[in-house]
Amino acid sequence: MLATVLIALLAGAATVGARAASTDGTLRVCADPQNMPFSNEKGEGFENKLVDVIAGKLDLHVVYTWLPQVVGHVATLPDDTDCDILMGYAQGTGMIEDTNPYYRTSYVLIYRQNDKSLAGVESLADERLKSKTIGILARTPPVSIMAMNGLMANARSFEVMGDRSSGDAAAAVIAAVASGEIDAGILWGPLGGYYAQAAKVPLALVPLVKEKAGPATIYGITMGVRPNEPEWKHKLNKLIAENQADINVMLSEYNVPLLDENGNLIKTSTAER
Incomplete structure (x- = not known):
């Protein structure tokens, strides 16, 4: 959320309750309510679309907690916020647990x-x-x-x-x-x-994948999750892996420049049309 920023904009830290993820048929999601192309309250962003895919695969009902992001600040969640996933979390910040990246850019x-x-x-x-x-x-x-x-x-x-x-x-x-x-x-x-x-x-x-010094310019973007819930994290990682090609096509529809692990541009069927 970086983005939504960025990286600082896209990064988020969560302190959440101990409820096991998705035990009541609800997928609780933390996302920005006004930050296209990532997410908005109308569900038009690619993070919204990915949430819909996850919820559909797991037969869950989505409930959002809207978390506005601020450039240059790290987002935090109040202690009583109970979210199963925090969208758009930058890999490697070490602030909370996260999934495997669902895209790199x-x-x-x-x-x-x-x-x-x-x-x-x-x-x-x-x-x-x-x-x-x-x-x-x-x-x-x-x-x-x-x-x-x-x-x-x-x-x-x-x-x-x-x-x-x-x-x-x-x-x-x-x-x-x-x-x-x-x-x-x-x-x-x-x-x-x-x-x-x-x-x-x-x-x-x-x-900008050839910079020799300074802050990182390439990031893997993940979903932040609560610690100590390995089965939930594994389930999300499995969904990302099984649906990666479709995720890439979805992202290309928003003209997101997608990179592989070596920093090379990935072409999708949509991008090639």
């Missing part, structure tokens, strides 16, 4: 496809970026990498203001790139891919 560099001056850029270490105005969401990991590569002099920071979601800020970055107001933008992959689809001009999305 990275931050992406976004620029206009007709901008030949940026053709072939694969890393923020590319010297061509030093003369470019680059949009970035404040307090996200790539800010540090940009600073290390001397890219902050021309950077433009976009803030998530008040009760607006990270999607609003991401859409603003995309609009600024498309209009030529800025030369490029850096966004969390699912945000960049989703909002780039609606851009007025074709945009190139380059997964």
Whole structure:
């Protein structure tokens, strides 16, 4: 939740009750109520769709606890929250127990496809970026990498203001790139891919998988679960493994850049059409 952010945005920590998962026919889910393409109260996000798949496979009724995410802060749950899964949890944070990743993705560099001056850029270490105005969401990991590569002099920071979601800020970055107001933008992959689809001009999305220093740019995204419930975790891992191909197709419908364990882009049947 990172995203929903990100990683810090997407990360969550849960302190929950001792009720065994899903013993009463209910799947209790913690997710963001206003954070497309991840989730919303209308059930339109890909995390909502994945929850529906899990609930359908296990014949459970879904009940949400809405947990708004804040850029730059780690989400926490109150002690009396009783959720079976926390959606969009970044693997490896070590804050709570989590499942195997159901997708891997990275931050992406976004620029206009007709901008030949940026053709072939694969890393923020590319010297061509030093003369470019680059949009970035404040307090996200790539800010540090940009600073290390001397890219902050021309950077433009976009803030998530008040009760607006990270999607609003991401859409603003995309609009600024498309209009030529800025030369490029850096966004969390699912945000960049989703909002780039609606851009007025074709945009190139380059997964930032070749950075040599600084914070990680690639993350496996999992579901957070309560500790000491190995059977529930195993059940979720089994569902992820058995449905991975369908999950990938679903994510590709939201234009999420999917990566394998080596950081290579995965093509799905939907992406190839």
